[in-house]
Amino acid sequence: xxxxxxxxxxxxxxxxxxxxxxxxxxxxxxxxxxxxxxxxxxxxxxxxxxxxxxxxxxxxxxxxxxxxxxxxxxxxxxxxxxxxxxxxxxxxxxxxxxxxxxxxxxxxxxxxxxxxxxxxxxxxxxxxxxxxxxxxxxxxxxxxxxxxxxxxxxxxxxxxxxxxxxxxxxxxxxxxxxxxxxxxxxxxxxxxxxxxxxxxxxxxxxxxxxxxxxxxxxxxxxxxxxxxxxxxxxxxxxxxxxxxxxxxxxxxxxxxxxxxxxxxxxxxxxxxxxxxxxxxxxxxxxxxxxxxxxxxxxxxxxxxxxxxxxxxxxxxxxxxxxxxxxxxxxxxxxxxxxxxxxxxxxxxxxxxxxxxxxxxxxxxxxxxxxxxxxxxxxxxxxxxxxxxxxx
Amino acid sequence: xxxxxxxxxxxxxxxxxxxxxxxxxxxxxxxxxxxxxxxxxxxxxxxxxxxxxxxxxxxxxxxxxxxxxxxxxxxxxxxxxxxxxxxxxxxxxxxxxxxxxxxxxxxxxxxxxxxxxxxxxxxxxxxxxxxxxxxxxxxxxxxxxxxxxxxxxxxxxxxxxxxxxxxxxxxxxxxxxxxxxxxxxxxxxxxxxxxxxxxxxxxxxxxxxxxxxxxxxxxxxxxxxxxxxxxxxxxxxxxxxxxxxxxxxxxxxxxxxxxxxxxxxxxxxxxxxxxxxxxxxxxxxxxxxxxxxxxxxxxxxxxxxxxxxxxxxxxxxxxxxxxxxxxxxxxxxxxxxxxxx
Numbered sequence: 001x002x003x004x005x006x007x008x009x010x011x012x013x014x015x016x017x018x019x020x021x022x023x024x025x026x027x028x029x030x031x032x033x034x035x036x037x038x039x040x041x042x043x044x045x046x047x048x049x050x051x052x053x054x055x056x057x058x059x060x061x062x063x064x065x066x067x068x069x070x071x072x073x074x075x076x077x078x079x080x081x082x083x084x085x086x087x088x089x090x091x092x093x094x095x096x097x098x099x100x101x102x103x104x105x106x107x108x109x110x111x112x113x114x115x116x117x118x119x120x121x122x123x124x125x126x127x128x129x130x131x132x133x134x135x136x137x138x139x140x141x142x143x144x145x146x147x148x149x150x151x152x153x154x155x156x157x158x159x160x161x162x163x164x165x166x167x168x169x170x171x172x173x174x175x176x177x178x179x180x181x182x183x184x185x186x187x188x189x190x191x192x193x194x195x196x197x198x199x200x201x202x203x204x205x206x207x208x209x210x211x212x213x214x215x216x217x218x219x220x221x222x223x224x225x226x227x228x229x230x231x232x233x234x235x236x237x238x239x240x241x242x243x244x245x246x247x248x249x250x251x252x253x254x255x256x257x258x259x260x261x262x263x264x265x266x267x268x269x270x271x272x273x274x275x276x277x278x279x280x281x282x283x284x285x286x287x288x289x290x291x292x293x294x295x296x297x298x299x300x301x302x303x304x305x306x307x308x309x310x311x312x313x314x315x316x317x318x319x320x321x322x323x324x325x326x327x328x329x330x331x332x333x334x335x336x337x338x339x340x341x342x343x344x345x346x347x348x349x350x351x352x353x354x355x356x357x358x359x360x361x362x363x364x365x366x367x368x369x370x371x372x373x374x375x376x377x378x379x380x381x382x383x384x385x386x387x388x389x390x391x
Numbered sequence: 392x393x394x395x396x397x398x399x400x401x402x403x404x405x406x407x408x409x410x411x412x413x414x415x416x417x418x419x420x421x422x423x424x425x426x427x428x429x430x431x432x433x434x435x436x437x438x439x440x441x442x443x444x445x446x447x448x449x450x451x452x453x454x455x456x457x458x459x460x461x462x463x464x465x466x467x468x469x470x471x472x473x474x475x476x477x478x479x480x481x482x483x484x485x486x487x488x489x490x491x492x493x494x495x496x497x498x499x500x501x502x503x504x505x506x507x508x509x510x511x512x513x514x515x516x517x518x519x520x521x522x523x524x525x526x527x528x529x530x531x532x533x534x535x536x537x538x539x540x541x542x543x544x545x546x547x548x549x550x551x552x553x554x555x556x557x558x559x560x561x562x563x564x565x566x567x568x569x570x571x572x573x574x575x576x577x578x579x580x581x582x583x584x585x586x587x588x589x590x591x592x593x594x595x596x597x598x599x600x601x602x603x604x605x606x607x608x609x610x611x612x613x614x615x616x617x618x619x620x621x622x623x624x625x626x627x628x629x630x631x632x633x634x635x636x637x638x639x640x641x642x643x644x645x646x647x648x649x650x651x652x653x654x655x656x657x658x659x660x661x662x663x664x665x666x667x668x669x670x671x672x673x674x675x676x677x678x679x680x681x682x683x684x685x686x687x688x689x690x691x692x693x694x695x696x697x698x699x700x701x702x703x704x705x706x707x708x709x710x711x712x713x714x715x716x717x718x719x720x721x722x723x724x725x726x727x728x729x730x731x732x
Contacts, residue, residue: 038636042499046492046567046607053604054570056519057581063523064580078527189419192412203416205718206423212710214665216682217703221426224433224696232429234445264422272721325574328667332686346668349576353672358580365577372572 061362069358085363097340097348098364100158100166109156116152120145137381144378167340167348167364168371170255174330174344175323175375178262179316185263186270187312191300193271194278204275211268215261219332222261223248251341254334258342261329270315277311278304313387317379324372345371434459434700441696459697463705471684475705478680481595482663485602489659490652492603493610498640500564500611501618502626507563510554511547518543532588564615571608579672586673593675601669606659613658617651618644654720661710681706 034041065085067078089098105113124145128138151172158165165173193203210218224230226247228237237243247253281304289299327346330336336343336351343351345368352361432448433441435455440446449455463471499505522539526532582601583592591597621644629639645652667682674683685706688699714721 034637035635039499039503039505041637042495042503042640043505043563046496046611047563049492049604049607050567050570053582053601054573054578057578057585058573059516059519060523060581060584061577063527080527185419189416192416195412197409197412197416203420205715206420208714208718208721209427209711210423212661212714213707214667214682214685214703216665216667216686217707220685220688220694220696220699220703221430223694224429225426230441230444232425232445232447264426321572325576325668327576328682328686346574346576349574350668350671353580362577362580365574365580368574369572369577372574376572 061365064359065362065366067359069356071356081359085359086367088360089363089367094360096164096166097343098166098168098367099154100169101162101164102154102157103160103162105156106160109160113152113156117149120149140377140381144382147374147378148382165341167343167345168367170342171324171326171344171368171371173255174259174262174326175320178259178266178323179319181259181263182267182270182319183312183316185267187274189267189271190274190278191304193275204272207271208268210265211272213265215265215328216332218261218265219329222257222264222329223333226253226257248334249338251338254338254342258326258329258333261333262323262326266319266323269319273311273315274308277308281307309387313384317376317384320375320379321372324368324375430700430704433696434704436697438695438697459701463698463701471702471705474679474681474684477595477678478664478706481598481602481678481680482660484595485599485606485663486656486659488599489603489606489610490656493607493655494614494645494652495640496567496607497611497614498618498644500560500615502623502636503560505560505563506557508554509556509558510550512558514546514550515543518546564611568608568612571612575605575669579669583672592673593678595678597673598670598678598680601673602663602666605666605669606662609658609662610655613655614648614651617648617655621647650720653717657713657717657721660713664710 064078066082067080068084070077070079088094124141127141155165155169155172157163158169189203189207193200193207213221225232228234228243228245228247234243237245245253247257285303286299289303294302325346326344327350330342330344330347331350334342336347340348345364349361349364349368352358352364432446435449435457436446436453437456437458440453446453518539521542522535525535525538586592586594586597625643625647626639629643634642665682666680667686670678670680670683671686674680681702685699685702688694688702
């Protein structure tokens, strides 16, 4: 409002001072020239920053991943070694660390794999038979099917008996299990908070808090809480006969602790966005549905949920991109242990860097980048796009 | 907001349902608050009270003492206050700079037309690769950079003009935003070497610059969505009146988008305040930030929970206070980004 008034004011003075404007024409020529540059002035600094501190290091990093990097007296030495770093990760000495121990899938593993593969194949066939596909769409769909299929194959082989998940699989577990619970909890809480209960503001503020806390702090906090001997839940552990059990010394206990910490921190993000989305829905449809005799559950399932699907698709994508970078929690909470059982990819890259294996570190980082990109592309093409098209 | 009040009159849950709902919300409130409560309680315990098992209520089952607070603030004094000061300086400076550059870029991407040539971009990448290869073969890097820039200019002036294909604003926006997908660990080693060469390792400047690059995509993304909702008519009026583009941006667009700016600023501030990995790489002693101090508490004698709790508390209290005060902005800022994105 105030701006508008100012604008009107300046219009009046502008017409009143026409003579002065003509006098100023020379100055205005200069202004015009800087004005023509305005586009560049606005965008260029940001582009330069991104170029010099993201794209340029990325290229160098790619080069590093193809080389062995050593600190020598008075500087460093880089030797080009080709694909050796990647070969080491995928086939060589780091294979168990990165991919894990691959075992033959158990019958149950086979069952899971076959079901998912069949589902993927059916969805692909269905997509083709619908008739309205483009070459690009088909390519991305095929790629997504392939990536998900091989991902499930890897999971089945490393998580079955005899197998052991490596950092890649552990990262995938962190990301997908974490996001699943964050979304479900966030959605449930957001729905509860929109039911017109008094005290909504209080819940909204309290539920937001964990998001603000530094992950390092959360890591220590959960180390205290998961301490079965001196932690606050000691009584419960004693009743269950687990008082001497140590979360961080058990592979799945350590992973669980990290996942719980992550869920605790990021459920608020889902909650707050879904709450805002639910609140911005129009009331008319609800009233119409109520008149027709629909119950709460039907209203939620048929009216609310379809409306918040696009927002959900986006926040899950955001969380996915961020969750792949997880490092603080496993590093501080479990130190990646026991052994390397709870190490995420970023942590593995950091450990390699600390061992001065810069080439290996860059290779791990690039594998992470490839994984994030593939996961993002698959998600975007299979789910995000479908959801957005429907609405 | 208004819809909710009306909804209350149409759908009011039955008492039984209401009890269940409050129960569910109450459980989650406990889940959120209990860890924080435990933090506070641990910070006022003596070491012996932590080691001998869980005590829950101060004054009831143990006698609280402020020894850990005293130790952190008086005995360690500078070892605590310097990182604290570092964190404040780094996060405020970096967030402000990020907001400035990111907002300008977001505005530019909406109101101007950019047509970068594909050929020029390819040539640029080619020159960068050439420079890296040249440096690798023993060429002094200063010389290589100058030669690379010269080559690029020559190429742009000659062959560059023949390429007609160009990208649009959306491509640039997508490119900037997608850099957020980069795992920091994939770029940190070259950045480390760069700052080592420049002699900036373990300085606040290095951290500020790095965080600027890391958080820029978020600002561009959120602010771009925010600016989309600002009516263009106001700016057209101002243009007719002869206001310069800078003036329009500064005195019309920015004042109109204060809520978006506040939310975005908060995000970036929290991200930089809590950042751990990059600080771990880029600082060792002088420029250490609080997350590093907290993470380093894992002493050889086992973690000293009482000191750690104090450190975590003094670290999260400012952010939590801010979150409570500005909670409204956060929800709205997030929603704008998520709906449009």
